[in-house]
Amino acid sequence: MLGLNKKDTTFLLIVIALTIATPIIxxxxxxxxxxxxxxxxxxxxxxKIAIFGIFAVGFNILFGLTGYLSFGHAAFLGIGSYAAVxxxxxxxxxxxxxxxLAMIVSGLFAAAIGYVSLRRxxxxxxxxxxxxxQMSYKxxxxxxxxxxxxxxxxxxxxxxxxxxxxxxxGTSLPVTNIFGIAMNSSYKxxxxxxxxxxxxxxxxxxxxxxxxxxxxxxxxxxxxGMMLRAVKSNQQRMTYTGLDPKPYTLAAFVISGMYAGLAGxxxxxMDPLAGADRMxxxxxxxxxxxxxxxxxxxxMGPVLxxxxxxxxxxxxxxxxxxxxxxxxHWLPDGIEDVVIWVFARFTGEGWHLTLGVTFMLVxxxxxGGLVEGLKRISTRIKHGSQKRDKYDDPxxxxxxxASKHVA
Amino acid sequence: MSNIDLTRRRVLKTGAVAGAxxxxxxxxxxxxxxxxxxxxxxxxxxxxxxxxSGPYADEGADELRAFQLAVEHLNGMGDGGxxxxxxxxxxxxxxxxGKKVEFVTGDxxxxxxAARASAKSMIExxxxxxxxxxxxxxxxxxxxxxxxxxxxxFMAGLTHSNDTTGKDKKANGFRHFFxxxxxxxxLAPVLxxxxxxxxxxxxxTADYTWGWTQEESIAAATEALGWNTVNKVRTPLGAxxxxxxITPVLQTDADVLILNHYGGDMVNSLTxxxxxxxxxxxxxxxxxxxVVPLFSRLMARGAGENIQGILGSTNWHWxxxxxxxxxxxxxFGTKYGFPPSQAAHTCYVQTLLYADxxxxxxxxNPCAVAEALEGYEFDGLGNGxxxxxxxxxxxxxxxxxxxxxxxxxxxFDLLEVVEVTPASQVTYAPDHPMFAGxxxxxxxxx
Numbered sequence: 001m002l003g004l005n006k007k008d009t010t011f012l013l014i015v016i017a018l019t020i021a022t023p024i025i026x027x028x029x030x031x032x033x034x035x036x037x038x039x040x041x042x043x044x045x046x047x048k049i050a051i052f053g054i055f056a057v058g059f060n061i062l063f064g065l066t067g068y069l070s071f072g073h074a075a076f077l078g079i080g081s082y083a084a085v086x087x088x089x090x091x092x093x094x095x096x097x098x099x100x101l102a103m104i105v106s107g108l109f110a111a112a113i114g115y116v117s118l119r120r121x122x123x124x125x126x127x128x129x130x131x132x133x134q135m136s137y138k139x140x141x142x143x144x145x146x147x148x149x150x151x152x153x154x155x156x157x158x159x160x161x162x163x164x165x166x167x168x169x170g171t172s173l174p175v176t177n178i179f180g181i182a183m184n185s186s187y188k189x190x191x192x193x194x195x196x197x198x199x200x201x202x203x204x205x206x207x208x209x210x211x212x213x214x215x216x217x218x219x220x221x222x223x224x225g226m227m228l229r230a231v232k233s234n235q236q237r238m239t240y241t242g243l244d245p246k247p248y249t250l251a252a253f254v255i256s257g258m259y260a261g262l263a264g265x266x267x268x269x270m271d272p273l274a275g276a277d278r279m280x281x282x283x284x285x286x287x288x289x290x291x292x293x294x295x296x297x298x299x300m301g302p303v304l305x306x307x308x309x310x311x312x313x314x315x316x317x318x319x320x321x322x323x324x325x326x327x328x329h330w331l332p333d334g335i336e337d338v339v340i341w342v343f344a345r346f347t348g349e350g351w352h353l354t355l356g357v358t359f360m361l362v363x364x365x366x367x368g369g370l371v372e373g374l375k376r377i378s379t380r381i382k383h384g385s386q387k388r389d390k391y392d393d394p395x396x397x398x399x400x401x402a403s404k405h406v407a
Numbered sequence: 408m409s410n411i412d413l414t415r416r417r418v419l420k421t422g423a424v425a426g427a428x429x430x431x432x433x434x435x436x437x438x439x440x441x442x443x444x445x446x447x448x449x450x451x452x453x454x455x456x457x458x459x460s461g462p463y464a465d466e467g468a469d470e471l472r473a474f475q476l477a478v479e480h481l482n483g484m485g486d487g488g489x490x491x492x493x494x495x496x497x498x499x500x501x502x503x504x505g506k507k508v509e510f511v512t513g514d515x516x517x518x519x520x521a522a523r524a525s526a527k528s529m530i531e532x533x534x535x536x537x538x539x540x541x542x543x544x545x546x547x548x549x550x551x552x553x554x555x556x557x558x559x560x561f562m563a564g565l566t567h568s569n570d571t572t573g574k575d576k577k578a579n580g581f582r583h584f585f586x587x588x589x590x591x592x593x594l595a596p597v598l599x600x601x602x603x604x605x606x607x608x609x610x611x612t613a614d615y616t617w618g619w620t621q622e623e624s625i626a627a628a629t630e631a632l633g634w635n636t637v638n639k640v641r642t643p644l645g646a647x648x649x650x651x652x653i654t655p656v657l658q659t660d661a662d663v664l665i666l667n668h669y670g671g672d673m674v675n676s677l678t679x680x681x682x683x684x685x686x687x688x689x690x691x692x693x694x695x696x697x698v699v700p701l702f703s704r705l706m707a708r709g710a711g712e713n714i715q716g717i718l719g720s721t722n723w724h725w726x727x728x729x730x731x732x733x734x735x736x737x738x739f740g741t742k743y744g745f746p747p748s749q750a751a752h753t754c755y756v757q758t759l760l761y762a763d764x765x766x767x768x769x770x771x772n773p774c775a776v777a778e779a780l781e782g783y784e785f786d787g788l789g790n791g792x793x794x795x796x797x798x799x800x801x802x803x804x805x806x807x808x809x810x811x812x813x814x815x816x817x818x819f820d821l822l823e824v825v826e827v828t829p830a831s832q833v834t835y836a837p838d839h840p841m842f843a844g845x846x847x848x849x850x851x852x853x
Contacts, residue, residue, distance in 0.1 A: 039532070042532040043529040043531055044524060044527040044528050044531050044532075045528065045532070048524070056459070138643075141614070141643065142614055142641070142643065150614065150615055150616070151545045151614070151615030152519065152520075152544075152545040152548050152549065152570075152575075152615060152616045153520070153545070153549055154551070155548075155552055155575075156552075157845075158846055158848060173552070173555065173556060173848070175556065186558070192468065197531075271523060271527070271553070273519065273523060273549060273552070273553075275518065275519040275520045275549070277518040277519065277520050277521070278520060306789060314524070314528055317513070317514055317525075318511065318512070318513060318525075318528065318533075320511075320512045322475075322512075323573065324509075348459065348512075348514070349459035349460050349514050379628040
């Protein structure tokens with residue numbers, strides 16, 4: 001279907017089904033129960049997972065296929081957000097033009113930055129992209145203040161022109177919409193003691209995420225994708241055979257920059273504000289962590305990684321000492337204090353520690369990321385826990401090992 | 408094959424959802440509520456969004472303590488604190504309108520993005536009916552905009568920029584804290600009396616909304632005295648080392664350095680300035696002076712003895728001797744073992760004011776609450792008689808001019824009050840040029 005082979009079609013259909021059912025999957029615990037704290041089925045988190053999924057899938061096109069590790073992808077995310085908010089200020093609150101402009105502008109920036117950075121590879125490339133991203137961040141923060149509104153962030157205001165929307169009715173700020181359907185409108189369904197929120201914004205993001213995912217599958221399977229893999233496995237050999245890797249890497253860089261711009265535009269479409277913090281190097285690092293945590297070079301990995309990180313960030317950071325007190329109040333006083341102290345290091349503002357530990361464990365024991373973990377589990381289920389010995393070779397054809405991630 | 412698969416899945420999916428919908432009678436859309444997050448059960452949830460990491464983490468931690476204390480007092484636990492001295496008696500210590508007060512917390516990280524995400528999850532996931540807190544004007548402006556869109560009340564915490572109730576004011580947002588204009592208006596006469604009217608001032612300014620308006624306000628106030636402004640230099644937030652900004656000061660004929668910095672930035676820039684010997688310098692036959700327009704005790708502690716003798720302004724100080732302040736310091740001190748900061752004070756007061764407005768309005772509806780707060784006059788919350796002005800949702804009250812104490816008796820006794828500037832002297836017209844350009848808009852109930 002749609003130019004995909006049977007396996008990929010099934011895969012895509014599973015992804016579509018999972019996306020549609022996200023509001024239900026992320027709301028597993030009954031309202032009012034002790035575990036309701038861990039429910040994640042509210043619009044903001046679901047939107048973030050879809051958006052950062054797109055961001056990570058795009059990043060993976062560059063990093064997973066060509067092995068070029070960009071440490072400055074957040075710059076394109078930020079540029080996309082600024083472009084989108086400006087479109088909403090000047091033209092219309094409909095999100096379509098905003099998202100298109102976001103992709104175009106970030107694509108142009110990616111072409112310029114990529115053209116310079118791709119003259120080097122490996123660690124030098126990473127440092128160059130990092131430098132460009134920090135430069136963009138600093139500029140958005142200081143000299144470009146008239147364009148970016150500095151630290152406060154670019155916001156909508158009542159006296160923006162919005163020429164396509166016509167005269168403003170009322171005195172409150174307009175909301176982002178798609179042909180009149182507000183992004184923040186939701187349908188709430190109360191069933192089985194749970195409240196499921198079906199949000200327009202989320203389904204819009206989900207639709208775009210699925211399209212982005214489909215394009216990524218096609219890219220992965222295309223001859224172009226094969227060229228990118230060739231860049232990763234041995235660029236020198238590729239040059240010797242008479243192929244110039246530059247156009248391929250630059251194209252990959254621009255595509256992945258446009259994915260980031262798309263994600264940035266969507267962020268602004270869900271919440272019309274663009275802050276310089278989006279371009280900070282920690283934000284660039286986050287997408288690297290998402291991709292590696294989920295599994296670089298795989299299709300599903302980056303989306304999984306984005307989901308896990310956004311979930312940890314939003315759910316674990318909200319568990320404060322009062323909540324912990326509620327959980328452990330049955331323990332004797334002295335022990336309770338100790339237990340709460342220990343847990344408090346990993347929750348609330350300490351959620352970074354939880355993320356760090358998870359990342360470390362995954363990288364140590366599952367070098368292929370969470371996807372490898374899932375694969376191992378499915379093999380275990382298919383083949384049972386039968387022991388392998390040296391005579392029971394899992395790879396009788398002795399295929400070469402997968403190449404390392406960083407070029 | 409795959410096409411059949413697709414339709415079957417879709418059919419099953421739709422069937423399951425529709426079935427669940429039909430089988431259970433309790434379906435409602437968001438339209439069933441009169442306003443966003445209308446409290447239905449026996450409790451009401453407030454959202455406290457404070458910086459738990461980043462340059463203002465100290466202030467955030469103190470704000471959170473104050474919020475916890477306020478919730479305790481609202482629920483009738485503890486000694487009641489300022490509820491006993493508050494001029495309004497609408498609150499009875501049984502929660503708000505008989506509903507027990509619960510709260511959720513979040514980390515703003517002093518970043519607009521993170522703060523909005525955290526406030527959003529409080530509103531969407533936890534059903535918070537009011538958001539409070541914050542320790543940066545950039546964050547306050549961003550979160551205030553979000554609350555306006557979502558239809559909940561925003562009770563600003565520590566935010567000193569003119570913009571919060573100036574060009575970025577919103578109908579759903581309220582600020583108890585004073586602002587940069589008030590600092591300038593209160594400080595200027597004291598500066599004139601102590602340092603004379605013939606001075607050359609050099610400004611170092613934190614490069615964001617608060618810094619800009621602080622610089623504008625204090626420059627306008629000092630220029631009105633006859634001072635000359637030599638230069639205004641913007642420094643990035645969280646710069647760490649300010650020596651490269653201090654050295655150029657020595658090359659000019661400036662004899663006053665005005666540090667429009669807050670929190671960790673101010674601690675660092677002041678320490679650098681003292682290390683470069685600025686305070687021992689004589690310029691134009693006058694002693695070189697340093698002024699810090701916005702002071703807090705937490706900053707004074709960070710700066711150590713460098714702060715001694717330096718003038719600044721503050722919203723509130725724990726050594727005040729009115730009944731309200733004494734009651735608050737006592738219950739805060741009993742619970743945590745040290746006196747509260749001005750950030751803690753304003754957050755505690757904002758929570759009480761919100762609860763009181765709900766009680767007086769008899770409803771949690773943000774529009775009713777806003778109406779109850781607008782033009783409301785109260786007393787007994789530590790700043791004397793205070794007015795919540797209806798035009799811009801800004802509180803008008805006395806401003807304290809303080810000075811770093813020469814001989815501190817304890818690690819908390821670092822500031823002494825030089826003068827209490829009466830509210831009338833710091834009041835300005837709602838359409839003052841420094842506050843122009845924005846509109847409250849209409850209140851939004853979601």
